[in-house]
Amino acid sequence: MCRSRTKALLLAALFVAACGSPPHKEMDQAQGAIDAARAAGADRYATTEFEAATASLTQANDAVAQRDYRLALNHALESRDHAQNAAREAADTRARIRGEVERSMAEVAGLLAQANGAIAAAEKARIPRRTLTEAREALAEVNSDVQEAGAAMKADDYMAAQPSMAGIKERIEKVIASLDAAMTQSSRRRR
Numbered sequence: 001m002c003r004s005r006t007k008a009l010l011l012a013a014l015f016v017a018a019c020g021s022p023p024h025k026e027m028d029q030a031q032g033a034i035d036a037a038r039a040a041g042a043d044r045y046a047t048t049e050f051e052a053a054t055a056s057l058t059q060a061n062d063a064v065a066q067r068d069y070r071l072a073l074n075h076a077l078e079s080r081d082h083a084q085n086a087a088r089e090a091a092d093t094r095a096r097i098r099g100e101v102e103r104s105m106a107e108v109a110g111l112l113a114q115a116n117g118a119i120a121a122a123e124k125a126r127i128p129r130r131t132l133t134e135a136r137e138a139l140a141e142v143n144s145d146v147q148e149a150g151a152a153m154k155a156d157d158y159m160a161a162q163p164s165m166a167g168i169k170e171r172i173e174k175v176i177a178s179l180d181a182a183m184t185q186s187s188r189r190r191r
Helices: 002-018 024-039 047-065 069-124 129-154 158-165 168-190
Strands: none
Touching: 024 047, 024 069, 047 069, 069 129, 069 158, 069 168, 129 158, 129 168
């Protein structure tokens, strides 16, 4: 009986000792996971999980300051989990946005080629100069936005490229439609 009591006391002492010191290892792991998540772009692409990770680490530090090491351990482990989730989410979101932006760029390139062809055809059809000028100006603005999006893509900033691409296709389609309408009117006048 004495042996089992001694074992129980030793286990209790080990448990108290384990909870009697700050969870530095776990907190360091959480900080490392947060740093890795930040490097993966989680602060931009997975803000909710990233903020939860940093908040949990702050809570862990607060718990250590209050000498509640068990609570600190729980917060440190929670922080690490949130940071790892944030890194995964950031990678997935970044890849999705990159794909969307690249598809949009390809569609825009095709539409720009079509619009330039429509301008060339409109020049041959001798449509009003004002319509051609408006079309060229609209396409110049589109080209500026496309270049801005391209620069953001080169900088690996797809979040910034995405808004630059918003509405570009519709603007090009509007130019093409206006040129087509002007050419149709021009051909009717000649008959």
